[in-house]
Amino acid sequence: MNYGAIKNCDIANGIGVRVSLFVSGCRNHCKGCFQPETWDFNYGDNFTTETSDELIKLLSPDYINGLTILGGDPFEPENQKVLLPFMKRVKETYPNKDIWVYTGYTYESLTSGSAAVHTAEAKEMLSLIDILVDGPFIEDKKNIRLRFKGSENQRIIDMKKTISQGQIVLRE
Template identity: 60%
Template sequence: MYYGNIKKIDIANGEGVRVSLFVSGCRNYCKNCFNPETWDFKYGREFTSDTENEILTLLEAKHISGLTVLGGEPFEQENQRDLLPFIKKVKEKFPNKDLWFFTGYIYDKDLIPGGKKYCELTDELLSYIDVLVDGPFIEEEKDISLKFRGSRNQRIIHLKNK
């Protein structure tokens, strides 16, 4: 897996001060996507054990509320396979920090058994996520007043409350 960016201090992609990982690779191709360079699965740098250690070190800071994973698209099946072992480490080391994921896919359609992005790891990956922001960016529903979303169709789903 490759990634386009790591934001060490981010207040735009989840509650509190966060570390954000922008993974590469996306097949949604949303019109006027804010991050189209990350559609390419080879964009940026390779995600390695050094990358994992960098993020884990950043998460140690007391002022960091948690980790956000977005992209690109974390739920492309190849990204799920690479992210799951890392996310397990994050939750083991920082059980009190929350985990937000952003996806252009729809939680109760695409990430369920039989859904187009469901694989053998999806349920386990979802089990670690506290908040999922789902749905494709739709230019016609763009609303800059929304918190943590770009268009009105996107939802903030608190998975730990289900």
């Protein structure tokens, strides 16, 4: 897996101060995407053990609320295989820090059906995520007043409540 950027003090992609990992590779190709260069799976640098170690270190300060993973798309099957063990490591190292993930896929496509992104890895990733921002960016529904999402169709899903209640629960 490649990644395009790491931000160590991000306040735009989740609650509080965050470390954000922008992965490469996306098949959604949303019109008006703010980072179309990340559609290319070969964009950026290779995600290595050293990259994982660096991110773990960046997450260590008390003022860091958690990790955000976006892209590209973290739920592309190629990215799932690398992100799942990394996310497990984050949760084991920092059980009190949250994980936010942005995807152009819907929760429904990640959890059912024949979509290529519906995998065992995706299911396990969803169990590690605290907040999932799902759905494609739709330029006609763009709204700059929205917090933590770009278009009105996207949802901010509380994954812990969604899993425990067996139905989608949106973050208030």
